[in-house]
Amino acid sequence: MRFIKSLRNSLSFNIISSLIILLVVFSWIVTIIGYISFSKSLEKEYDEVTYGIAQTAATLVNGDHIDAYLNGQFMEEHDQSQQWMDTLCDKMDVSIIYVIKPDKDYKHFTSVFNSVNKDTGYTPWEIGYRRNTTNEEYAQKYEQVYLKKTDREKVMRTKDLDGAPPHITSILAINNAKGDVTALMCVQRPMTVLSEGRAPYITQVTLSVLLTVILVSYMAINYLRRQFINPIHKISQEADRFARENEISNTDMLQNISKINEIKTLATSISQMELDTLKYFDDMTAALSEKQRIDTELDVAAKIQAGAVPSDFPAYPERTEFDIYASMTPAKEVGGDFYDFFAVDDDHIALVMADVSGKGIPAALFMMVTKMLIKIKCTTTGGTPAEIIEFVNDRICSNNSADMFVTIWFGILELSTGKITCVNAGHDDPVIYRKGDTFNLCIQKHGLVVGAMEGVHYTQSVIQLQKGDKLFLYTDGVPEATDKNDTLFGCERMLRALHEVREQPPKQILEHVKQTVDDFVGEAPQFDDITMLCLEYYGAQEMEKTLHIEANNDKLDEVTDFVSAYLEQKQVSLKVQMQIALAVEEIFVNIANYAYQPGSGYADVKAHFENDVLTLIFEDSGVAYNPLAKKDPDITLPADERQIGGLGIFMTKKIMDDVAYDRKDDKNILTLKKKID
Amino acid sequence: MDIIKEQDGSKLLIKIVGRLDTNSAPQLEEALFENTDGIEELVFDLAEMPYTSSAGLRVFLKAQKLMNQQGSMKVINTCADVMEVFEITGFSDIINIG
Numbered sequence: 001m002r003f004i005k006s007l008r009n010s011l012s013f014n015i016i017s018s019l020i021i022l023l024v025v026f027s028w029i030v031t032i033i034g035y036i037s038f039s040k041s042l043e044k045e046y047d048e049v050t051y052g053i054a055q056t057a058a059t060l061v062n063g064d065h066i067d068a069y070l071n072g073q074f075m076e077e078h079d080q081s082q083q084w085m086d087t088l089c090d091k092m093d094v095s096i097i098y099v100i101k102p103d104k105d106y107k108h109f110t111s112v113f114n115s116v117n118k119d120t121g122y123t124p125w126e127i128g129y130r131r132n133t134t135n136e137e138y139a140q141k142y143e144q145v146y147l148k149k150t151d152r153e154k155v156m157r158t159k160d161l162d163g164a165p166p167h168i169t170s171i172l173a174i175n176n177a178k179g180d181v182t183a184l185m186c187v188q189r190p191m192t193v194l195s196e197g198r199a200p201y202i203t204q205v206t207l208s209v210l211l212t213v214i215l216v217s218y219m220a221i222n223y224l225r226r227q228f229i230n231p232i233h234k235i236s237q238e239a240d241r242f243a244r245e246n247e248i249s250n251t252d253m254l255q256n257i258s259k260i261n262e263i264k265t266l267a268t269s270i271s272q273m274e275l276d277t278l279k280y281f282d283d284m285t286a287a288l289s290e291k292q293r294i295d296t297e298l299d300v301a302a303k304i305q306a307g308a309v310p311s312d313f314p315a316y317p318e319r320t321e322f323d324i325y326a327s328m329t330p331a332k333e334v335g336g337d338f339y340d341f342f343a344v345d346d347d348h349i350a351l352v353m354a355d356v357s358g359k360g361i362p363a364a365l366f367m368m369v370t371k372m373l374i375k376i377k378c379t380t381t382g383g384t385p386a387e388i389i390e391f392v393n394d395r396i397c398s399n400n401s402a403d404m405f406v407t408i409w410f411g412i413l414e415l416s417t418g419k420i421t422c423v424n425a426g427h428d429d430p431v432i433y434r435k436g437d438t439f440n441l442c443i444q445k446h447g448l449v450v451g452a453m454e455g456v457h458y459t460q461s462v463i464q465l466q467k468g469d470k471l472f473l474y475t476d477g478v479p480e481a482t483d484k485n486d487t488l489f490g491c492e493r494m495l496r497a498l499h500e501v502r503e504q505p506p507k508q509i510l511e512h513v514k515q516t517v518d519d520f521v522g523e524a525p526q527f528d529d530i531t532m533l534c535l536e537y538y539g540a541q542e543m544e545k546t547l548h549i550e551a552n553n554d555k556l557d558e559v560t561d562f563v564s565a566y567l568e569q570k571q572v573s574l575k576v577q578m579q580i581a582l583a584v585e586e587i588f589v590n591i592a593n594y595a596y597q598p599g600s601g602y603a604d605v606k607a608h609f610e611n612d613v614l615t616l617i618f619e620d621s622g623v624a625y626n627p628l629a630k631k632d633p634d635i636t637l638p639a640d641e642r643q644i645g646g647l648g649i650f651m652t653k654k655i656m657d658d659v660a661y662d663r664k665d666d667k668n669i670l671t672l673k674k675k676i677d
Numbered sequence: 678m679d680i681i682k683e684q685d686g687s688k689l690l691i692k693i694v695g696r697l698d699t700n701s702a703p704q705l706e707e708a709l710f711e712n713t714d715g716i717e718e719l720v721f722d723l724a725e726m727p728y729t730s731s732a733g734l735r736v737f738l739k740a741q742k743l744m745n746q747q748g749s750m751k752v753i754n755t756c757a758d759v760m761e762v763f764e765i766t767g768f769s770d771i772i773n774i775g
Contacts, residue, residue, distance in 0.1 A: 553699055578728060578758050585730045589699040635767025639741045647766055648731035654765045 012229040016221050023217060027209035034205050039198070043168070046191050047154050050170040053092050054152070054187040060084045061099055061113065063176040066183045069112055070101065070128055078127065082113055089115035095167060096122065096188040099174060102146060106139040108132055112183050138169075145173050146181050156191070165190045231258040235270055242274050246281070298333040298361075305334050305364055308371060310341060313507065318569065321415040321541050322349070325506035326533035327514065329477075335529035336363025336406075337475045338371055342379070347415050350378050353427065353473035353533055354408040357449075366404050370396065370450070374410065385410050385423045386458040389450065393425070397454035405451035409473055411463070416540045418465035423458045425450045428476055431498060435468030439498040441491065467539035470506070472498060477528035481517045484524040489517055506534035544608040551592045551603040551620055559588050559605055563616065566607040572614070572676050579655045580614070580674065586648030587618050587627075587670060595622025595668065609676075616672040625668060626661045628653075680708045687717040687748070693726040697733035706736045710743075717748030724754035729762055741772055751775045 060081050062074075069078045089097045099113040111125040125131070133139045141153035151173070158166040167190045174183040234257060238249060257267045306328070315324055326339045336356030344350050352374055356363040373392045377383065383391070389410055396406070409430060411422030422430075426449035432442045447458040465471065474494070481489040497516040501509050510532050517530060547562045549555050560581050567577045584605075591603050606617040632653075633646040653659050658673040678695035689712075697705065713719070719740060729737075737752070744750035751773035755763065763769040 556698065556700055575758065579761075581728070582730055582762065585698055589730075589732070636770070639738060639771040640745055642738055642771065644735050644738060647734055651731060651762065651765055 011232060012225065015224055015229065016217070019220055019224075020213070020217050023213040027206075027213055031202070031205045031209055035198070035202060038201055042191070042193060042197070043156065046156075046168045046189065046193075047170070050094075050154070050168050050187050050189045051152060051172075053088065053094055053097075053189070054170040054172045054185050057085055057088055057097050057187060058172050058174055058185040060088070061174050061183070061185065063174045063182045066099075066101060066112055066174070066176075070110060078113075082115065085113055085115040089117050093117070094187055094189050095120050096186075098125070098186050098188075099183050100186065101183045102133070102142045106133060106142045106146070109142070109184075141171050142184060145171050145184055148173065148181060158191070165192060167191055227258055227260055228263065231260075231263045231267065235263075235267055239270055242270075242277075246278070248274055248278060301361065301364060302330070302333045305330075305338075305368070308368060309338055315341070316343075319415070320538060320569070322413070322535055322537050323506050324349075324533070324535045325510055327510050327531070329514070329526070329530040330359075331477070331526045331529050332360050334361060334364035335359060335531075336367050337477065337529035337531035338367045339473065339531055339533045340371055340375065341533070341535075342375060344378055344382065344412060349413045349415060350374075351411045351413060351420070351422075351471070351473065351533065351535065352408065353430075353475065353531065354406050354410075355427065355475040355477075355529070355531070356406045357404050359529065362402060362404065366402070366406060366451075370406050370408070374408075384460060385412055385421050386460045389423045389425055389447070389458050390456065393450045393456055393458075394454055396451040400451050405449040407449050411471075413465070413535070413537075418467070418469070418537050418539065420463040420465060420471070421460050422463060423447060423460055425458060428474060428479070430463075431472040431474075431495065432463060432465075433470035433472070433498070433502055435466065439470075439472065439495050439502060441495070465537040467537065469537050470502075470509070471535045471537075472509070473533040475529060475531045477526075477530035478513065478517060478532060480528060481521050481530065482524060482527060483521050489520050493520065506536050509534050543610055544606060546607075547605040549603060549605065551588070551595055551601055551622070553589060553592045555592070556585060556588060560584055562605060563607060566609070567614070570609050570614075570676070576674075576676060580616070583652040583655045583672060584616065586652045587672070590627055590648060591618060591620045591622065591668075594625060595620045612676055614674050614676050618670045618672075619667050621667055624663050626663070627670070628659060628661045678704065680705060682708065684712070684716075687715055688720070689713070689716045689718070690720045690722060692722040692724075695726065697726055697729040697736075699730060699732040702730075702732035702736050705733070706739070709736065709740055713743060713747075715747075716744075719744050719748065719750040721750075721752040722754055723752055723756065723759060727756055727758060729759055731766075734762070734766060734768060737768065737772060749773065 062077060062081070065074050065077060068074050085097050088094070094115075095117050097113070097115040098111060100109040100111055102109040108130060111129040111131065112127060114125040114127075114129075116122040116124040133142065137155055141155055144150045145153050153171040155169045155171070156166075157164075157169075161167075167188050169186055169188045172185045173181040174185050176182045241249065255267075258264055309326070309328060311326075313325055316322070324341055326341070328335070328337060328339060330337065336359055338352070338354055338356075340350070340352040342350055352371070354367070354370060356366045356370065358366075370392065373395055374388060377388050377391050382388075389408060392408075406425075407427040408425040409422065409427040410425070411420045411430075413420045422444070424430075424444050425447045427446075429441045429443050431439050433439045442463060444461040445459050448456045463471070479489055479491050479494055483489075493516070494513065497513045498509060501512040504512070513532060514530065545562070545566050547559065549558060563580060563584050564577055567580060572580075588603065588605070595601060595603070601620065601622055604617075604619040606615075606619075608615040608617070627649045630646055630649065632650050633643055635650075652672065656672045656674045658671075660671045662669040662671070678693065678697060678701040681692040681694065683690040683692070691705075691709065693705065695701065721737070721740075741750055753775045755774055760769070760774070763772065763774065
């Protein structure tokens with residue numbers, strides 16, 4: 001079944017079978033037409049000949065004596081006519097010649113003459129023999145002739161002959177002298193040629209047509225196969241092979257495949273298509289690997305960029321004056337936004353928030369240059385913020401072939417005072433939180449964007465931060481974040497989001513703002529880089545620290561830890577820390593052991609560091625006692641003569657640069673000083 | 678502070694691990710004097726003692742006085758900070774520092 005189905009769908013089967021059907025139908029029509037015209041001409045021939053014989057026979061009959069013959073008169077004349085008619089009948093290859101007188105209704109007739117050819121084997125009718133008319137057709141024809149409606153009639157019988165051969169009967173009128181019809185002359189001839197010649201004719205025609213059909217089909221099939229079907233089959237196989245292998249064939253099978261223009265074009269097109277397809281594949285593969293390479297490079301670039309801005313938080317865990325946090329979310333792999341912060345010196349932190357025009361690689365390169373320029377200028381020759389931005393602007397302008405620019409907010413925070421000196425080169429206004437109040441935009445004088453014009457001068461502004469105040473810097477990616485309805489996030493929403501977490505540390509504030517922006521934007525794509533920085537100012541570093549503690553040896557570790565932590569913060573070397581710890585122990589143990597005996601009390605330990613001089617003050621409210629009054633132990637004595645006591649104070653005096661005792665407000669006040677390099 | 682003692686006949690090695698201050702010195706004193714009878718050679722290994730205050734010095738002086746009567750004493754592996762303390766207080770003159 002599948003074979004038949006595939007055969008029915010094959011091109012060659014369809015074309016060839018259609019052709020054969022067409023040829024068979026055509027030959028069948030030709031045969032039919034030939035047969036019909038063959039029959040017609042034969043019939044006409046028979047009709048004419050038979051009519052001629054009938055006319056001749058009619059001349060042999062005396063029309064005036066018909067009734068007389070039937071009455072038995074003039075019988076000699078009748079027999080004479082009968083004899084001539086018999087001769088005619090034999091000579092002319094006629095079956096029967098008969099003269100009849102039909103009844104008025106033409107259903108019966110009476111025989112007048114009847115000649116029968118010897119070969120037929122018929123028995124001739126006697127004169128006066130009455131008989132039924134053979135059929136209705138004869139009756140009608142008899143009537144037509146008898147009533148002179150026509151001169152002659154014929155009846156052809158090829159069917160229902162009861163074994164008789166097909167024959168034709170010509171019917172003529174026999175007239176008397178007055179012109180009246182007195183009898184009918186009928187001549188019947190067998191149509192042997194018609195019946196015998198038809199079969200061979202049909203066989204011949206059919207055979208020749210069949211031969212022609214076979215021949216033409218064979219030739220046509222061969223021609224079609226050679227010129228159409230095989231080439232198309234080859235093309236289709238080649239297309240199929242190419243689809244599977246995706247390779248150009250080694251043989252030039254589509255070359256000179258056919259002389260037919262259309263097929264040549266098809267073959268050429270297929271060959272061209274194969275080449276084009278392979279080229280397209282190659283191009284695609286190249287493009288894909290190129291894209292992959294670019295993706296990898298972008299990935300690396302993104303990492304470099306992310307690594308270029310400080311991203312380890314907490315950034316300055318040892319600094320007590322401030323906390324800082326920043327985040328950068330580029331819209332593409334790399335962005336043009338950046339933040340930066342770095343220590344200019346012990347007391348100054350530089351803060352940068354900038355946004356390069358454009359996005360992607362060019363912006364990222366521009367960003368790196370700008371960032372480097374600011375930092376290098378700051379940390380080498382230094383200068384005021386205005387000088388630094390002017391320097392950066394001039395440098396960028398002198399080599400800005402891409403006509404890009406960058407908006408920068410740049411400030412230097414003095415940690416000891418909370419004063420920020422800043423320059424705004426076309427950047428968004430910073431937001432300040434005043435402790436206990438809310439976040440507000442800090443509108444400052446704006447200068448021209450950096451990179452636009454050489455030699456521009458920038459004006460500085462000052463922002464004074466108090467303890468607990470916060471500074472929020474951002475790029476326009478925050479207020480200009482857009483949701484799917486093209487609504488801007490806006491400054492109002494930004495300030496509200498900041499206000500919601502105003503008491504939180506910088507990290508939480510930025511995370512909250514980012515979350516709020518993300519929630520607002522929803523499914524809409526991020527168009528711009530989102531970069532933020534938040535700084536909280538804790539106030540100037542405390543110069544002095546005090547520990548109020550029970551004067552007990554058990555508290556010794558707490559006291560040494562307190563002093564060590566303070567020294568650590570001042571970055572005092574471990575060796576010096578150890579020396580000072582020794583002095584602290586000696587003094588504190590002294591107080592713990594003697595000041596409040598036999599009861600207990602408290603001591604205050606104050607640490608102060610200024611101008612490289614460390615001052616430690618021990619205060620207690622115990623009995624008045626000046627440890628310095630005691631004479632130093634003699635350290636030259638041999639062991640056995642040495643005293644156990646007095647070594648602690650002696651060591652303290654040796655370690656510290658200055659040790660002083662004072663009794664004030666019922667307190668023992670011992671002040672230790674040491675210069676730290 | 679931890680104290681590791683190793684006695685070999687009349688020889689006693691005491692290793693001090695940690696800070697020797699006012700609060701830990703009594704511990705050393707107790708450990709030292711519980712079995713000094715018959716000890717002729719007393720050695721303190723200070724390799725892992727980064728700090729000593731006068732309370733510690735007091736124990737060393739007491740030990741030195743004892744050993745002056747029944748044998749010899751020395752300290753070994755003294756770190757620079759502790760050495761400085763010994764020098765300031767003249768202990769480097771009276772204690773055998775090896």
